[in-house]
Amino acid sequence: MSLSQSDMNERLQDYGKRIESLAHSVGLDYYPVDFELVPNNFMNEVAIYGLPIRMPHWSFGVRYIHQLIRQSMGHSRIFEVMFPGNPCHGYLVNSNTLAENTLVTAHVLGHADFAKNNHLFARFAEMSGTNIVEHAAAQAHRIEQAVRDHGQQRVEALLDAALALEPHVDLDQELHRPLYPTHLKPAAPRGDEDSFTGRFRHLPGEIERAEASRERRTAPIPPHPESDLLWFIAHYGPELEDWERDVFLAVRYESFYFYPVFACNIMNEGWATYWHARLLREADFLPSDLYLDAVTCHSNVVRPFAGEQQAALAINPYHVGFSMWERIVEQQGLERAREIRRDEDDFGFIRNYLDAELAEKLGLFVFEAKSDEGIKVAGRDVNRIREAILAPKFNYGAPRIRVGEMKHDGTLVLVHDHEADGRGLDLERAARVVQYVHRAWRRPVLLQTVDSRGAPHELRSSAP
Numbered sequence: 001m002s003l004s005q006s007d008m009n010e011r012l013q014d015y016g017k018r019i020e021s022l023a024h025s026v027g028l029d030y031y032p033v034d035f036e037l038v039p040n041n042f043m044n045e046v047a048i049y050g051l052p053i054r055m056p057h058w059s060f061g062v063r064y065i066h067q068l069i070r071q072s073m074g075h076s077r078i079f080e081v082m083f084p085g086n087p088c089h090g091y092l093v094n095s096n097t098l099a100e101n102t103l104v105t106a107h108v109l110g111h112a113d114f115a116k117n118n119h120l121f122a123r124f125a126e127m128s129g130t131n132i133v134e135h136a137a138a139q140a141h142r143i144e145q146a147v148r149d150h151g152q153q154r155v156e157a158l159l160d161a162a163l164a165l166e167p168h169v170d171l172d173q174e175l176h177r178p179l180y181p182t183h184l185k186p187a188a189p190r191g192d193e194d195s196f197t198g199r200f201r202h203l204p205g206e207i208e209r210a211e212a213s214r215e216r217r218t219a220p221i222p223p224h225p226e227s228d229l230l231w232f233i234a235h236y237g238p239e240l241e242d243w244e245r246d247v248f249l250a251v252r253y254e255s256f257y258f259y260p261v262f263a264c265n266i267m268n269e270g271w272a273t274y275w276h277a278r279l280l281r282e283a284d285f286l287p288s289d290l291y292l293d294a295v296t297c298h299s300n301v302v303r304p305f306a307g308e309q310q311a312a313l314a315i316n317p318y319h320v321g322f323s324m325w326e327r328i329v330e331q332q333g334l335e336r337a338r339e340i341r342r343d344e345d346d347f348g349f350i351r352n353y354l355d356a357e358l359a360e361k362l363g364l365f366v367f368e369a370k371s372d373e374g375i376k377v378a379g380r381d382v383n384r385i386r387e388a389i390l391a392p393k394f395n396y397g398a399p400r401i402r403v404g405e406m407k408h409d410g411t412l413v414l415v416h417d418h419e420a421d422g423r424g425l426d427l428e429r430a431a432r433v434v435q436y437v438h439r440a441w442r443r444p445v446l447l448q449t450v451d452s453r454g455a456p457h458e459l460r461s462s463a464p
């Protein structure tokens with residue numbers, strides 16, 4: 001059935017309202033959601049810029065975060081874009097069928113409930129505020145101003161540098177954190193009265209001299225290895241201009257904002273899918289042909305394999321998350337499910353609620369890719385499956401690289417913690433990132449790492 005835009009709009013609004021009252025009656029709890037019907041090219045813009053704001057920039061690399069917010073739902077062809085906040089923003093593509101958009105509406109309400117009630121989302125919303133779209137708009141205007149003042153090329157080059165470091169933030173710290181102390185605190189008086197130095201502490205002139213020299217001691221920067229590279233470069237880049245600092249902090253802000261979406265991907269998509277399935281099932285006001293179309297969409301969303309494949313080499317978070325929530329609700333009740341949705345992120349969710357029986361039922365396995373033998377199943381042990389699912393999620397999916405030192409001539413020393421990562425870096429890509437950092441830092445940049453065989457390497461920026 002094809003509908004005119006105004007018909008679609010009208011019927012969607014009607015179903016939307018009724019689905020919302022159904023959602024309230026079954027206990028979904030969320031901030032208001034602003035739904036907007038948008039043309040398909042709007043979604044492409046979001047795919048390029050990350051936020052639905054025209055930013056004068058084209059990012060050449062694949063931004064991981066983009067894949068998260070602009071993703072087709074499972075193995076369906078429907079795209080969903082939803083920004084948590086107060087209000088939340090949900091976008092529906094006007095080329096979707098009415099059944100598809102009805103499903104997306106119910107799905108977004110599930111996300112809205114998750115975003116309001118999950119602890120990780122709440123912590124990050126408190127830091128980043130709840131008006132991401134307005135925030136991104138203001139940011140885009142500042143960047144446009146920078147383009148007028150400094151030219152497209154300079155702004156793009158700097159944005160590329162900041163985007164290359166996008167996941168390199170310290171999520172244990174606050175979004176707004178103070179600068180390092182500039183001076184070392186004078187050491188507390190030592191209680192070692194019997195020691196040699198203790199006995200001679202009271203020689204005339206000694207104390208004053210010692211304390212004066214202590215006061216003058218400036219603190220090293222950074223005082224400890226620093227993993228928030230965006231923050232560090234924004235504040236300590238020796239020649240960074242204000243607009244450049246702004247760009248780095250804007251990228252950092254988005255990185256914080258999207259972290260819960262990243263860290264709760266399986267739980268959150270599973271939760272939204274559980275709720276769209278349930279709300280549609282209970283929506284007795286939907287015409288039966290529309291309901292059946294929506295059920296077909298749903299089965300594509302939760303299909304474990306793409307296309308004709310017989311096995312999945314990557315998990316479909318909609319499939320795994322949905323199956324896990326269905327079972328949790330069935331075995332432990334909805335109240336317990338709500339507590340789990342409040343307390344966990346994907347790490348706790350997968351480790352505590354994906355058991356051997358369910359992994360087997362879902363056909364999950366760990367595979368190995370060998371260049372000569374192709375792909376081979378390497379195991380069905382549930383612990384290995386859990387860790388394989390979680391491995392790409394540690395540290396925002398990025399290698400652990402920290403600022404180790406800033407030398408007197410301004411050289412920036414970056415250190416890769418290859419032991420924690422369990423492997424070295426792809427040296428070619430790492431060299432490109434070093435060059436990106438150098439663009440903003442403008443003094444030499446060094447990166448210490450190991451190669452794929454574990455041999456130490458030091459990559460050094462070259463003058464542009």
Ligand SMILES: [Zn+2]
Nearest residue numbers: 080107269272
């Ligand atoms: Zn979703």
